Amino acid sequence: MGTAKLLSAIHFRPIPFIVQNSLQKLQIGKTQYKPYPKSLRNLATDLIKSYFQKGLTEEAHKLFDEMSERDVVTWTAMISGYTSSYHHTRAWTVFCDMLRNGVEPNAFTISSVLKACKKMKSLSRGTLVHGLAIKTGTKGSLYVDNALIDMYGSCDSMDDASMVFEDINAKNCVSWTTLIAGYTHNGDAYSGLQLFRRMLLEEAEANPFTFSIAVRACTSIGSDILGKLVHAAVICHGFESSLPVMNSILDMYCRCGCTSEAKQIFLEMSQKNLITWNTLIAGFERLDSKESLYIFSQMESDGFSPNCFTFTSVVAACANLAVLYCGQQLHGGIFRRGLNNNLELSNALIDMYAKCGSITDSHKIFSEMSCTNLVSWTSMMIGYGAHGHGKKAVELFNEMVRSGIKPDKVVFMAVLSACSHAGLVDEGLRYFRLMKSYYNVTPDQEIYVCVVDLLGRAGRINEAYQLMETMPFKPNEAAWVALLGACEAHRLPSTVKLSALKVLDLKPNRVGTYVMLSNLYAAVGKWGSFANLRKLMRGTGDKKEAARSWIELKNQVYSFVVGDNIVFQNGQVHEVLELLVIHMKEAGYVPNLDSFLHDLEDGT
């Protein structure tokens, strides 16, 4: 019976005992023909491999258990099967069993188990295997050495990775690429690029893999200048035809903010795939959300079908633009395509609905998710915070902790900001203390700014100022801006002046600060200082953009600034705005017209 035939027979309905029968039948010939046992094992190994490829790990395990004779190849097939199907710990267990059974590992085994160590991020086990590789003489095989580089690189041990690399006398392309990737993934992209340069100088053979990781290194540094150099090298080596390489170049230009370069590359690319479109759409979501929606419509008319990556970006674009109707339409498309179970996409939808003002829809998505992660909870809490439901955000935090998810820095920023906007000062301060003492998260500068804001908004300016003095950082611009806003809101002219001057010291061109300060001078009748400051402001060359508001009405977004005659744009918009003003007055809102008057005098 041929292997192929046997394999196809069990393809759809794997029944191990049938296989076992077949194997036993084959064993009849064992006494007559010596080579049979070996081919028998080969056949079983082929089966194991085939089971793993189909994702049938249990079947592979059963067959392995039923085998009377196993050689290195069989053991290795199990190890590499488990490793490539994300059962790293089981791969390790099999490896240990193998050693206990007295089977000596070969180069195949060692590189497979090193991959498992890499996935487990276990430096201790990886180092153990390194020693074993030396003992068994398998170190020296390029496969083993390259796997060692990769393992050390993934376990944040770049010195060891580099040592193994330098020890190889016949380095190949994989050796170079793996080490470059190691540096880049460890946040040391400069060393990665330095190595890449050395590689080109030594005229080692580079392939598309090498170039895409080099481009990625430039992206993580955020340097389009280096990126352009690598791009030139790509052209010199004739890898412009490689789609992965061009996709990473496109990503690099997007993330470095080079809008026109990104567009040009995209237009010039002779072949594009879904990843190409997704990269461009994701890039423009960050740079120009409106444009990313336009690109999305082009993609569909170009015959590409969006996947969850695509939708995640365009949903985020809707969140940035606060266009609810558009977001709802996308949500419909997501549902039709059955993508509504994707974790990242659901997280983006939570954020979108919250930013578009529909917090109930955010919660509906959140509550219907089959699995959630830290980001899901955080998005929901940020949504509640922005809608003024500080209590709900805090409740959610406690529920999250109870469900066994460990909070990180961003969650605490969400809690603190929610407390700040809901006036839950003491609650916020309690979490700030627990953050260090109980959750073991070290507060950074951004967290301190949140707490300054928390105290400031509540009018506890002195405490806010004290915290700024005692925090382990020199107060940055953001901290002073938070204090400045608080002082202004609580009408404390002397502290406004102090903090405004501090902000100007740290960021001389911040026009908003000049505006606040000049309004302050005007309020106390110091017209001379007021005029001086306004003059200074013009000298900064940084113009304050007029504050823009917008309203979405019947699938159309209308934006306007002070003084726009909205009746001309659309009578209905005007009506809606009038209604809003009535509601606001009913709710007791008294507009602050202090600064408004001065702006009129200034003629702006």
Place this chain on the structure above:
DNA sequence: CTAGGGTTAG
């Protein structure tokens, strides 16, 4: 039976 690369969220 063995090694390296391209797109997603707070």
